[in-house]
Amino acid sequence: MAGTGNEQHVRAMFARSDFTERLGVKLDALGDGWCETSLTTNDSHRQQHGFVHAAVLYAIADHTAGGAAGTTVPTGKDVITVENKIAYLRPALADRLRCRGEVLRTGKNLIFSESEVYAVKSGEEKLVAKLSSTLAVIENKIS
Amino acid sequence: MAGTGNEQHVRAMFARSDFTERLGVKLDALGDGWCETSLTTNDSHRQQHGFVHAAVLYAIADHTAGGAAGTTVPTGKDVITVENKIAYLRPALADRLRCRGEVLRTGKNLIFSESEVYAVKSGEEKLVAKLSSTLAVIENKIS
Amino acid sequence: MAGTGNEQHVRAMFARSDFTERLGVKLDALGDGWCETSLTTNDSHRQQHGFVHAAVLYAIADHTAGGAAGTTVPTGKDVITVENKIAYLRPALADRLRCRGEVLRTGKNLIFSESEVYAVKSGEEKLVAKLSSTLAVIENKIS
Amino acid sequence: MAGTGNEQHVRAMFARSDFTERLGVKLDALGDGWCETSLTTNDSHRQQHGFVHAAVLYAIADHTAGGAAGTTVPTGKDVITVENKIAYLRPALADRLRCRGEVLRTGKNLIFSESEVYAVKSGEEKLVAKLSSTLAVIENKIS
Numbered sequence: 001m002a003g004t005g006n007e008q009h010v011r012a013m014f015a016r017s018d019f020t021e022r023l024g025v026k027l028d029a030l031g032d033g034w035c036e037t038s039l040t041t042n043d044s045h046r047q048q049h050g051f052v053h054a055a056v057l058y059a060i061a062d063h064t065a066g067g068a069a070g071t072t073v074p075t076g077k078d079v080i081t082v083e084n085k086i087a088y089l090r091p092a093l094a095d096r097l098r099c100r101g102e103v104l105r106t107g108k109n110l111i112f113s114e115s116e117v118y119a120v121k122s123g124e125e126k127l128v129a130k131l132s133s134t135l136a137v138i139e140n141k142i143s
Numbered sequence: 144m145a146g147t148g149n150e151q152h153v154r155a156m157f158a159r160s161d162f163t164e165r166l167g168v169k170l171d172a173l174g175d176g177w178c179e180t181s182l183t184t185n186d187s188h189r190q191q192h193g194f195v196h197a198a199v200l201y202a203i204a205d206h207t208a209g210g211a212a213g214t215t216v217p218t219g220k221d222v223i224t225v226e227n228k229i230a231y232l233r234p235a236l237a238d239r240l241r242c243r244g245e246v247l248r249t250g251k252n253l254i255f256s257e258s259e260v261y262a263v264k265s266g267e268e269k270l271v272a273k274l275s276s277t278l279a280v281i282e283n284k285i286s
Numbered sequence: 287m288a289g290t291g292n293e294q295h296v297r298a299m300f301a302r303s304d305f306t307e308r309l310g311v312k313l314d315a316l317g318d319g320w321c322e323t324s325l326t327t328n329d330s331h332r333q334q335h336g337f338v339h340a341a342v343l344y345a346i347a348d349h350t351a352g353g354a355a356g357t358t359v360p361t362g363k364d365v366i367t368v369e370n371k372i373a374y375l376r377p378a379l380a381d382r383l384r385c386r387g388e389v390l391r392t393g394k395n396l397i398f399s400e401s402e403v404y405a406v407k408s409g410e411e412k413l414v415a416k417l418s419s420t421l422a423v424i425e426n427k428i429s
Numbered sequence: 430m431a432g433t434g435n436e437q438h439v440r441a442m443f444a445r446s447d448f449t450e451r452l453g454v455k456l457d458a459l460g461d462g463w464c465e466t467s468l469t470t471n472d473s474h475r476q477q478h479g480f481v482h483a484a485v486l487y488a489i490a491d492h493t494a495g496g497a498a499g500t501t502v503p504t505g506k507d508v509i510t511v512e513n514k515i516a517y518l519r520p521a522l523a524d525r526l527r528c529r530g531e532v533l534r535t536g537k538n539l540i541f542s543e544s545e546v547y548a549v550k551s552g553e554e555k556l557v558a559k560l561s562s563t564l565a566v567i568e569n570k571i572s
Contacts, residue, residue: 018187019189047159053162055198059198063198080234082231083369085228087561087563088223089534105518109395109422130533225563226512230398232398273418277373302477303477304475305482333446333448334442342448344484369514373511374512
């Protein structure tokens with residue numbers, strides 16, 4: 001479970017984020033400019049129509065796009081979300097969510113990344129949401 | 144606690160949304176084309192820097208913009224989020240969040256609404272997030 | 287036609303922007319954190335259905351949100367668009383467009399602003415587009 | 430230059446769009462769910478810093494995402510932009526712009542598509558803008 005300083009920083013980001021941890025977001029894999037996560041859904045993630053709640057899809061999408069961005073900043077730096085747009089492509093009927101984040105462009109002050117959320121149901125996978133993110137590079141104030 | 148059919152529908156939307164209810168989002172007031180909510184923050188809403196988590200701000204903003212939209216559809220119809228953009232204007236240091244949603248334009252098939260999230264801390268209030276939303280009008284499948 | 291250093295900078299921004307000038311975008315008024323513009327439409331602004339083209343609405347909305355942002359930066363600084371979201375609320379049937387931009391939050395590195403585009407037709411005015419913008423503060427490289 | 434009914438419709442969309450044609454946007458290729466365009470830049474496309482104007486990048490990105498969407502609707506239908514988000518990843522220093530649009534999801538009423546704009550300069554190509562689009566399916570009113 002070694003990795004570059006950046007990868008270790010992203011692992012720490014996930015470990016310290018109580019909100020997404022309590023939600024059930026797991027960090028599955030990451031590398032330079034990308035990050036993969038997943039979440040096993042239960043009733044607490046669903047809304048009135050039985051679909052995964054828009055805010056749950058957002059939480060995993062935002063955190064994964066941020067994880068991808070975090071792999072590209074130097075040691076001593078951190079990332080913070082400036083804005084996100086999320087499009088809901090289909091209702092999410094899911095046993096499990098899978099998410100992949102990728103960096104489009106990393107700069108000294110700003111990073112642009114994206115993430116795609118897939119709903120996995122009875123072994124089939126469908127793209128249900130896509131997020132487009134702007135992040136700012138800030139000083140790392142944790143640990 | 145009477146109201147138009149639309150207002151009753153939005154009250155039902157809030158009552159049935161387990162995810163936002165568990166988060167602590169309260170419906171405070173609503174009228175034709177607008178909706179106001181609030182949330183008393185606790186440690187479970189915060190991220191690693193002590194600020195309210197981006198996904199919590201999103202959840203209240205999305206739900207409130209949706210509530211505002213819901214007040215404008217005829218009986219028998221419901222609304223579903225198509226896409227949202229949220230801008231994070233400042234880190235949210237808050238005892239309480241207050242949110243107001245407003246409809247910009249309501250149509251037969253699509254509704255455009257917005258919401259603003261304010262962080263309330265020691266009696267002072269700051270605008271911390273703004274959401275811009277597109278919603279689709281669908282058949283009401285609940286109740 | 288005097289004004290603060292910032293106002294003069296925004297007037298210079300408009301004067302030097304050939305693309306929007308050729309399009310017909312006029313700077314009507316500006317103050318601290320806001321900017322108003324207009325455009326008299328002609329056939330060259332219309333698309334295949336006779337409505338003002340989405341890209342024309344975008345051009346005036348982007349430029350006006352940028353003008354509002356520009357009024358809030360110190361002398362020697364300039365602004366550049368990081369990202370925009372624009373929602374098209376109604377088809378724009380217009381003799382003239384009117385646009386107002388406002389700053390939501392101005393910071394050392396980033397500015398958040400918005401603009402609203404109104405279509406004026408036979409004396410009546412309708413909100414046709416709303417833009418939400420993130421801008422970066424950069425060194426002013428134009429004299 | 431044959432093609433499916435949809436492809437012919439998209440060719441007609443481009444032929445009838447005076448604004449983008451006057452701007453210099455050329456339709457290069459298209460297929461089911463995708464569209465490619467280009468634009469040879471000149472001084473009229475540049476802003477005060479010598480870069481291609483944000484509104485020009487937007488115009489080609491919007492039109493190409495719309496072209497991709499247009500290939501997926503049945504005969505007798507057309508598409509109209511509901512909202513777009515565009516992120517400006519780098520300043521666009523370009524002799525030529527190249528753009529590719531792709532559909533993420535096509536439905537009966539709504540289509541989600543994306544486009545990427547590349548700046549080509551001295552034979553080198555850089556991704557300079559990415560657009561994320563929601564479109565509505567409407568009746569085709571142009572023969």
